[in-house]
Amino acid sequence: MRLDPxxxxxxxxxxxxxxxxxxxxxxxxxxxxxxxxxxxxxxxKVSRPTVREALKRxxxxxxxxxQRGATGGAFVNRISFEEAYSQQITTSTLLLSMNAVSFETxxxxxxxxxxxxxxLSAARxxxxxxxxxxxxxxxxxxxxLTDEAFCASDVAFHRALVDGAGNPVMSYQLAGAVxxxxxxxxxITFTARDRARIVAMHSDIADAMTEQDGxxxxxxxxxxxxxxxxLALNAIAARQAQKTSAR
Amino acid sequence: MRLDPxxxxxxxxxxxxxxxxxxxxxxxxxxxxxxxxxxxxxxxKVSRPTVREALKRxxxxxxxxxQRGATGGAFVNRISFEEAYSQQITTSTLLLSMNAVSFETxxxxxxxxxxxxxxLSAARxxxxxxxxxxxxxxxxxxxxLTDEAFCASDVAFHRALVDGAGNPVMSYQLAGAVxxxxxxxxxITFTARDRARIVAMHSDIADAMTEQDGxxxxxxxxxxxxxxxxLALNAIAARQAQKTSAR
DNA sequence: TGCGAATTTAATGTCAGACATTTAAAAACG
DNA sequence: CGTTTTTAAATGTCTGACATTAAATTCGCA
Numbered sequence: 001m002r003l004d005p006x007x008x009x010x011x012x013x014x015x016x017x018x019x020x021x022x023x024x025x026x027x028x029x030x031x032x033x034x035x036x037x038x039x040x041x042x043x044x045k046v047s048r049p050t051v052r053e054a055l056k057r058x059x060x061x062x063x064x065x066x067q068r069g070a071t072g073g074a075f076v077n078r079i080s081f082e083e084a085y086s087q088q089i090t091t092s093t094l095l096l097s098m099n100a101v102s103f104e105t106x107x108x109x110x111x112x113x114x115x116x117x118x119x120l121s122a123a124r125x126x127x128x129x130x131x132x133x134x135x136x137x138x139x140x141x142x143x144x145l146t147d148e149a150f151c152a153s154d155v156a157f158h159r160a161l162v163d164g165a166g167n168p169v170m171s172y173q174l175a176g177a178v179x180x181x182x183x184x185x186x187x188i189t190f191t192a193r194d195r196a197r198i199v200a201m202h203s204d205i206a207d208a209m210t211e212q213d214g215x216x217x218x219x220x221x222x223x224x225x226x227x228x229x230x231l232a233l234n235a236i237a238a239r240q241a242q243k244t245s246a247r
Numbered sequence: 248m249r250l251d252p253x254x255x256x257x258x259x260x261x262x263x264x265x266x267x268x269x270x271x272x273x274x275x276x277x278x279x280x281x282x283x284x285x286x287x288x289x290x291x292k293v294s295r296p297t298v299r300e301a302l303k304r305x306x307x308x309x310x311x312x313x314q315r316g317a318t319g320g321a322f323v324n325r326i327s328f329e330e331a332y333s334q335q336i337t338t339s340t341l342l343l344s345m346n347a348v349s350f351e352t353x354x355x356x357x358x359x360x361x362x363x364x365x366x367l368s369a370a371r372x373x374x375x376x377x378x379x380x381x382x383x384x385x386x387x388x389x390x391x392l393t394d395e396a397f398c399a400s401d402v403a404f405h406r407a408l409v410d411g412a413g414n415p416v417m418s419y420q421l422a423g424a425v426x427x428x429x430x431x432x433x434x435i436t437f438t439a440r441d442r443a444r445i446v447a448m449h450s451d452i453a454d455a456m457t458e459q460d461g462x463x464x465x466x467x468x469x470x471x472x473x474x475x476x477x478l479a480l481n482a483i484a485a486r487q488a489q490k491t492s493a494r
Numbered sequence: 495t496g497c498g499a500a501t502t503t504a505a506t507g508t509c510a511g512a513c514a515t516t517t518a519a520a521a522a523c524g
Numbered sequence: 525c526g527t528t529t530t531t532a533a534a535t536g537t538c539t540g541a542c543a544t545t546a547a548a549t550t551c552g553c554a
Contacts, residue, residue, distance in 0.1 A: 316517025
């Protein structure tokens with residue numbers, strides 16, 4: 001690991017890159033301990049705070065973890081699926097909220113990807129997944145549920161569907177697509193009638209899952225997508241009307 | 248933004264979380280300037296280096312960017328799709344390589360998600376996307392191409408297919424699935440005959456794209472998935488045999 | 495001899511203050 | 525009025541110190 005003295009980038013950025021490259025290239029193995037901060041600062045010919053800033057950057061990406069104490073130090077981290085999930089979700093959420101992605105685009109992507117899970121999930125889902133889906137459907141039917149809680153339950157329902165495929169890589173990739181939609185969904189107000197329709201569609205999907213009928217699950221998702229898009233259009237129209245009348 | 252004095256976490260972690268939450272909650276708008284490091288250190292009652300470590304964490308996630316000079320400081324960053332792409336790819340790649348994800352699982356996820364793009368991409372692809380696909384197919388047929396270059400071209404081909412859907416959210420979500428497979432694919436040795444078969448399959452897919460025949464694209468991808476899985480099995484078997492004979 | 499408690503030690507976490515560097519705005523000057 | 529110089533404010537980096545943590549070691553005692 002060496003630095004490019006001609007590089008215009010800040011030292012801490014360069015050091016972080018050098019270590020990251022070493023990890024990605026496999027020169028540093030999982031659970032291997034990095035040299036101590038003092039050693040690194042000597043090796044790179046920089047001060048300890050600079051090394052620390054570099055290490056913090058890597059820690060933020062879960063590439064390393066640090067431990068205090070006598071045998072402590074920075075260790076190459078095995079990125080767990082859970083950590084990767086949550087990173088994926090925050091990045092996706094911010095990406096959508098900051099880039100004025102239309103509801104339509106995000107929704108289309110989400111349902112397209114979710115349909116990709118349908119055949120696998122229908123074939124492999126466990127009783128647990130079915131139970132989760134049914135439980136969330138039941139919750140969604142309860143009166144007095146806030147819109148936010150309804151959306152959260154919706155997300156849980158869809159996650160169960162995705163997880164049913166039993167493919168952790170797929171669950172990971174979809175985590176962002178499903179969860180990042182939640183803030184967008186929260187802008188919709190669901191009337192009692194809307195909810196009833198959605199619950200009915202969820203039931204259809206759960207039924208198809210129970211019977212391991214992949215195509216039926218796909219069809220159910222397509223119907224649900226159309227409904228969701230329509231609800232969003234109505235919500236946007238309502239907001240427009242409100243704005244006009246306020247003038 | 249305040250800290251929880253009872254929290255066991257390190258100060259810099261707490262400060263980073265507080266600022267991150269403020270950004271995610273929308274209290275800090277894109278391009279808004281954060282207080283200077285000196286002000287933050289006073290506000291949080293910590294030293295400047297501690298604040299800096301927190302800011303570096305956020306910078307690593309592209310949540311903020313910093314600028315030097317008189318009007319400089321830390322600014323809330325608009326995460327671009329490109330930045331999100333590259334983050335997605337490194338995280339996905341490490342996740343796969345560190346967690347002993349089987350080729351089968353990763354490959355299944357990738358092709359399932361890619362098939363989800365097929366109908367949209369077949370309908371919407373531009374001439375540009377088609378040209379890219381054809382160009383990559385041509386490159387793949389060139390003799391003397393290294394296995395790595397072949398894989399890289401394969402990735403470019405698939406990205407064109409995904410981008411053809413014209414849905415940036417989908418392209419983003421799939422970037423990880425497609426690119427992270429490359430290291431796994433690099434472990435396979437492609438014989439001339441293997442390559443010829445793959446090129447033929449790519450041609451079939453490109454033909455279907457040209458005719459905007461979504462189902463045919465899906466079918467082509469399914470065939471390609473089967474072929475890829477088979478090649479991987481052979482590669483693993485070959486490796487096993489080598490190991491046995493070495494004893 | 496064996497075991498528990500106290501001590502040592504090596505590492506990260508935090509702090510304080512200083513200087514270097516960069517950049518834009520303000521001031522001076524022709 | 526335009527150009528150049530100066531100034532100021534911010535981040536980037538350095539030095540050196542102390543605090544905290546947790547494992548390893550030593551010591552005391554049964």
